[in-house]
Amino acid sequence: MAYEFTKEDLEEIEKIKAKFPEVMPATLPVLWVAQNRFGHVNPDVQRLVAETLDLPEAHVHGVAEFYTQYYKEEKGKFVLDVCTCLSCQLCGGYDILEHLEDKLGIKKGETTDDGMFSLNEVECLGACGYAPMLQITNDTYVNHLTKEKADQLVDSLRKGEVPEYEQIDMPLRNAK
Numbered sequence: 001m002a003y004e005f006t007k008e009d010l011e012e013i014e015k016i017k018a019k020f021p022e023v024m025p026a027t028l029p030v031l032w033v034a035q036n037r038f039g040h041v042n043p044d045v046q047r048l049v050a051e052t053l054d055l056p057e058a059h060v061h062g063v064a065e066f067y068t069q070y071y072k073e074e075k076g077k078f079v080l081d082v083c084t085c086l087s088c089q090l091c092g093g094y095d096i097l098e099h100l101e102d103k104l105g106i107k108k109g110e111t112t113d114d115g116m117f118s119l120n121e122v123e124c125l126g127a128c129g130y131a132p133m134l135q136i137t138n139d140t141y142v143n144h145l146t147k148e149k150a151d152q153l154v155d156s157l158r159k160g161e162v163p164e165y166e167q168i169d170m171p172l173r174n175a176k
């Protein structure tokens, strides 16, 4: 498949480039533009980004590989990133991961046959105080997970509904 940016994408990329004195720092946000357009930044998309920014492919590849938030292959409609780092692990992160593997019929790193869900095991997502938790497609955090909450989440997403989860203030935000 040939990947091309739209006219709107190229306009956005020009605005991004204008924010920096040189083009290299634009790599991160332009990869983001690409992922929003194509759903992933596989090697062909990385090449497109490199050509668009007139940067070495190796540089763009290195940036894309470094961050798990960039998907290097096609993913499901919903990507469930289950944290199993220390706090989440101690609070049952692996139980949640295994439960989701059973419920979805896939192993971590895989995508369901219907293309609805990809399941990943990830490192700390910075919400350790609300463990165990997962993230939906680089966006919504689902905190204080239980197996029941994970089941409800999958059932809602299957119906195309992203549940609204409680917003949790950072502890210091309201400190006097």
Ligand code: FES
Binding pocket: 083, 084, 085, 086, 087, 088, 089, 123, 124, 125, 126, 127, 128, 129, 131, 133
């Ligand atoms: S250990 Fe899971 S969010 Fe930090």
